[in-house]
Amino acid sequence: MHLLADHACLIVHGSDKPGIVAAISALITRNQGNIVALDQYSDDPTGGAYFCRVVLHRPNLSAALPEIEDDLSRTLGDGFDLEWTLTDQSVPKRMAILASKQDHCLLDLLWRHRRGDLPVSIPMVISNHTTAAEDVRTFGVPFFHVPSDVGSDKSASEAEILKLLVGNVDFVVLARYMQILSPDFLQKLGVPVINIHHSFLPAFIGAEPYKKAKERGVKLIGATSHYVTTELDEGPIIDQDTIRVTHADSAAELARRGADVERQVLSRAVLWHAQDRVIRHGNHTIVF
Amino acid sequence: MHLLADHACLIVHGSDKPGIVAAISALITRNQGNIVALDQYSDDPTGGAYFCRVVLHRPNLSAALPEIEDDLSRTLGDGFDLEWTLTDQSVPKRMAILASKQDHCLLDLLWRHRRGDLPVSIPMVISNHTTAAEDVRTFGVPFFHVPSDVGSDKSASEAEILKLLVGNVDFVVLARYMQILSPDFLQKLGVPVINIHHSFLPAFIGAEPYKKAKERGVKLIGATSHYVTTELDEGPIIDQDTIRVTHADSAAELARRGADVERQVLSRAVLWHAQDRVIRHGNHTIVF
Amino acid sequence: MHLLADHACLIVHGSDKPGIVAAISALITRNQGNIVALDQYSDDPTGGAYFCRVVLHRPNLSAALPEIEDDLSRTLGDGFDLEWTLTDQSVPKRMAILASKQDHCLLDLLWRHRRGDLPVSIPMVISNHTTAAEDVRTFGVPFFHVPSDVGSDKSASEAEILKLLVGNVDFVVLARYMQILSPDFLQKLGVPVINIHHSFLPAFIGAEPYKKAKERGVKLIGATSHYVTTELDEGPIIDQDTIRVTHADSAAELARRGADVERQVLSRAVLWHAQDRVIRHGNHTIVF
Amino acid sequence: MHLLADHACLIVHGSDKPGIVAAISALITRNQGNIVALDQYSDDPTGGAYFCRVVLHRPNLSAALPEIEDDLSRTLGDGFDLEWTLTDQSVPKRMAILASKQDHCLLDLLWRHRRGDLPVSIPMVISNHTTAAEDVRTFGVPFFHVPSDVGSDKSASEAEILKLLVGNVDFVVLARYMQILSPDFLQKLGVPVINIHHSFLPAFIGAEPYKKAKERGVKLIGATSHYVTTELDEGPIIDQDTIRVTHADSAAELARRGADVERQVLSRAVLWHAQDRVIRHGNHTIVF
The missing domain is CATH 3.30.70.260 (ACT domain)
Known part of the structure; x- marks a missing residue:
């Protein structure tokens, strides 16, 4: 570790x-x-x-x-x-975290890092909301607030984020960031981006997977960490996991319980990436 | 039990x-x-x-x-x-099994039944292949061979199957039967039909889910038991489960390992249905 | 929730x-x-x-x-x-947490509580170390430092803890507290105490279960939440879980990975207890 | 495979x-x-x-x-x-199976072998009961009935078993054989012996683990495959697994559900042993 x-x-x-x-x-x-x-x-x-x-x-x-x-x-x-x-292996990879309102994945990564369980440095957290600012700074990590552009043109906020990231980080983690990054952003960023999607991909691609899971009546919910590509939720999968649910779980309860799976799956993907255990091959990963 | x-x-x-x-x-x-x-x-x-x-x-x-x-x-x-x-509850439900070449789900149900673990009677097994005939009869269960019609019109074989089933069974299990039943068949049959699909639905609907799973590079494979409706692989889900796989598992290895999940998920669905634990509600199930 | x-x-x-x-x-x-x-x-x-x-x-x-x-x-x-x-059910149960140096279970409970996922109030955290003081107070929760007595007579520190707890709490959680509470303490406390033990009980009772697990060469490690009785690690079990490990995991790695299981199992036990879902019956629990 | x-x-x-x-x-x-x-x-x-x-x-x-x-x-x-x-690797290992009345592990191994999922040959099944004789022979495998000696001296039946095994097999599987083999027998046999124990070892060593599990009120039950040594249930562990149970499961229900775990854990151990994936090292195994 x-x-x-x-x-x-x-x-x-x-x-x-x-x-x-x-x-x-x-x-x-x-x-x-x-x-x-x-x-x-x-x-x-x-x-x-x-x-x-x-x-x-x-x-x-x-x-x-x-x-x-x-x-x-x-x-x-x-x-x-x-x-x-x-x-x-004596040099930590520099990991930036992009987050939004939901804090479970963000705080879990910060806490694991403080504990010494992730061989990375965390030069910054960027969020489109200010809610997590104090928590992040308590961990001694710089926090930057970059609001998301209203409307479909995200170029201004993406440009601001790029200015913070480029040259300063080795990889980026989307800890439930909830914004779709443009191909142009990914290309200019030039480092791997790891996302956590709150479903067992390829089931329930896109928005509101817990709501879709409830509607389909599944008996398991899951989470998937993957490298971000220009195709939404289609990038190479690093890790996945599922937990058992029942008819009695509401969509809100699925979201509450799923949060535990999300933070575990994301933290494993980050650890393995930081340890150079993950090799991308086409749209697959080899995880050693 | x-x-x-x-x-x-x-x-x-x-x-x-x-x-x-x-x-x-x-x-x-x-x-x-x-x-x-x-x-x-x-x-x-x-x-x-x-x-x-x-x-x-x-x-x-x-x-x-x-x-x-x-x-x-x-x-x-x-x-x-x-x-x-x-x-x-002193009267066993009469369960017919429809099978094809793959015998893992079929034999598992026959074996659990002989063991006293399923509160059903099994008046017949129907298969579109003869490979399992001897095994089935060893369990003391009648075996009927009804070859599938060549081409898209399955009406002749469906008619023959209906003749065997109607009036004689309380529900039907598709133990990897691999044939799509027509709406007309389901309507004339008039009893619940339980299928096992070899993926974690709604991922990988339709044919060759293990091949699709390999292509997508998932890190878990699964199986889903559900009631059959006229929409392929869209019926109410009774049970699901997943197991962990790796990049090193070939599609054939996924199929081999998935067989264990399939027979467990199907046997649970059959047990719960036989115990009147499953209530259908729209496209959902309540499982008590 | x-x-x-x-x-x-x-x-x-x-x-x-x-x-x-x-x-x-x-x-x-x-x-x-x-x-x-x-x-x-x-x-x-x-x-x-x-x-x-x-x-x-x-x-x-x-x-x-x-x-x-x-x-x-x-x-x-x-x-x-x-x-x-x-x-x-509109009145939250008052839950005190006793902790030591390890912070994973403690912080997880505080974080779940802040998120609104635990229907309790947390009037205090008591620790025999000061390391977590700032973290706890960041969550707005009072922190009290009561050092453990040196030697086998723990009566002075137990008396100080009792003074803080009695009358102020409805149940107590030992979040990896690592001190054995005397029968006299438990009797005077008079409210349920929930412990998390870092093994799959009844395997590896007592100290250093991860070291014992490594020595035995098990292929799974686990955690157990249970009500504390006067018999060490013998109280009624509320919940348990396990994860897969390999020969390559050192005892330290088992401890790191086990921490995730511990905090999940403990948080479920706390939630279910707070929701009055757990009924004690002799040395068993009924969990609805 | x-x-x-x-x-x-x-x-x-x-x-x-x-x-x-x-x-x-x-x-x-x-x-x-x-x-x-x-x-x-x-x-x-x-x-x-x-x-x-x-x-x-x-x-x-x-x-x-x-x-x-x-x-x-x-x-x-x-x-x-x-x-x-x-x-x-082109030469199959010769595997003998010793069984008793319970047939789930025995039949599962025979069925997996027939399916081509185990790279072994099965020269014989030996049982102290005749109940499985017909099933075994249906799989084309020789069946030998060697009743267990009454009383504590098992030397006569062990001698008869040795006569069948020595020179004819590369390893032996105890598929719920339920008899303790003497150190003398193991020494004369001279090939590895794999056992399946119906608990998560080291919990519930010895007889009636499901009854003990029920008495302790555990929330998971398990199974352990291990190499047999002269110390009962203390040999090197090859694989283990657990499943979730509840207060409502009787000891008989634990046994029924545990049978599924037993056969899976045993079949994995047999597969890995047959593939030379398991190296013994003191009381541990390295499983590649």
Whole structure:
């Protein structure tokens, strides 16, 4: 959970081919590294998509990083069709949170972070309402109020949010933000955005999923965390969960009980993303 | 679980109004009955929809049934806007199973029945394939093979199935039957039909839900038991459940693991229906 | 969830006998009440233990309460062997929280209360550490620091806690308080005490259950909320839950992940207790 | 799930040390193998216990096995403190089932095997009762009846069972066998024995766990699959699960509902054992 001094996370993905693990592990060994964890997945060992996550330990890692990266470029560029990223695990990812009136996901993330359960820093919370300002600042986190534009043109508020975010954050979490971000915003932002949707996707896409769940008469409700894409609620799913409900639960009761699922599913997605456990592949995720 | 001698199940539903429980319980008391279980639900105590399920015990119940029914007609017809059914719990409901090639739901129901866990009789299994014939007959249950018509007109095979079912069964279970029943068939059949759909409805309606689940990259798969209506996979849901899957599960592996969820969800729906625990209300169910 | 004006909760328990529901419902009707919810359970309809919970609505309830109580005394005392309590649902129960260094259960209860999800008032939090003082006061709740006595004699600190609690609270929650309360304390306190134990009881009674769970190599960890009795971790269980863990989870990781289960299980127990849904019967609970 | 032609499973465990993965993967590469799956776990990367499971594919595997084994002996014996086993995945493990009167776990395993969901062969079922004989033989599996000795000396029946098993099976499953096997029997048998215990161990060790669960008033019941050791219900746990129950469930109802959990937990343990996913380490299991 904690930041890990002298640890790096290597993500490799591309076309599967015999010898990848041998090449990677030999590289780590000759760079005085030790493999602490290794997961791999191939959707077809004969040339399909290959994914690997290695956590390695190496004394004085930061000094050795450039050399290891050079070796990776040489080794994986030579005869393999692979991309890679190497991340220093002692450096927390910078996570901004966008929120609205509902505070359960927001406060849960702030509280988990204070507890030391999320290996991130939180440079800011941005909300289109002021209700959470005092709570957020109690956690020692800067709070910025950016009201949402009235009407369908959100460009002014999006521009203000971009000014706060760009260059300052490594990823963004929508903690029940309830505003749809424009393709232009996502493109300019340029970092991953994680959303929590309050249904078991792909059921009940869009607004008011608890109301829709009540209308359909489902016996389970759920929540889904996913990366945001330009298609509403269609991005790659990171995690989901469900709980049992009954005919006697009103839509308001579904919302109350669902809040517990939402904050758990979102916090797992954030943790796994922060630990470089989630690899995007088309509209899917590999979660190691 | 067992059939209960001298027990009856009373289902009452209609418009809520003060005094219903008092009227019902006084009626049972004056007919020498004892209330063994009582559940009620009202979606709005000031005139909304009201539902009640009472299990009562009365020595020599069968002799007293006509008198109790007369009393119910008088009492609940007088000043209340309620419908009721009274069911002798010593008489098993007659359940037909329609199946196809997949045998997991079919065999699970037959096995639970033999074990004494389902208060039903099983007068017949009908399948559009012969693969399960020997297994079914080993359980002492008659097996009928009715091949599905080729093409979109299923009227000949539906007619043959109707001939077997009508008058002989109290409800029908589609144990992964994989054929869509026509509105005309359902209307002529005239008894409830319970289906198991291999997804968490309303996600992945229609064919090949595990394939669709794999394509969408969900992290949970599920199953849904529901009453069949003329709208495909849109009928009132009786029960649902989900299990956790990962990126590494192929569509075939989802199908293998989902089979366990399907047979559990279907067997619960069948048990609850057989115990008169499920009340249909519009497109919803009340499950007591 | 909210406090319910003009609603009362009637709990009846004692020996089962025909006619109880009829008597209760007739009583409510003749006192101009309407039954909003009714649950009952009998462990043996022929003279076993009987339990009933009725929520009733009556305009101007508070004025009518004495008369209803008189009627209950007459009706249920006459020919029945039953005890009853009638609780005005518009009055919140006063809940004190005892906490220690771990803040997850404490903050979760305070946050749920502020959100309006717990029908209680929180007159005070008492802790043997000062770490949570500022957080608690941010929620507008008085915080008292009562250090635990060093050594086995806890009588001085218990006396100080009793002075704060007695007469001021309707029940007490131990939110990971980690101190064993003496029989004398419990007797003098005279109100129910709810504890959260960080294991699936009866497994891993006593100290360090996550360490014991790791040593045993279990594949699930759990949490248990129960009423405190003079026997350590042996009181009537209100709720339990488990989550899946693996060989790779360290004892510290079990504790981190278990914290989520603990706060959920505790919050459900508190909610159900506050709603008069939990009836103690010997060392068991009936949860309606 | 199916047997995998030209696939082998390599299990390596011992003391962790830098370079193990590099050595293993280089070895596989130089033997013309391709790594299809790789999982590893170390409880302490600086010299703790190390575990690795590799599934490798190699054309004409069986011919190459002796050479690969020689290479493994040389490579892992040289500078490493590691043990290994290499298993041809095209050869099913031979699984005997010992059963008694309860048939749910027995029939579930037979049915899963027939479905192709368990990569094993089933050379025999042995029971101390004859009730399941016909069912077992319907699945095409030999059935042997060995009555349990009356009294505490089970040596005669154990001797008869040993005569049937020794040399003919690779592991044994106790599918609710309900007899305690003597240390002498286990020692002479010499292959792993998997048991299903009908509680969430370590709660409710020994006889009648559902009765004990009812007496304690738990809100969840569970099942545990574990390797049998000479200590009753104390062996390494392979898998566990729980389901929610209520005060209204009788001990008989707990047994009925628990049967579903038992058969699922046991079937998972059998599948994972058959796939060489389970490594025993002291009283723990590593499950890859």
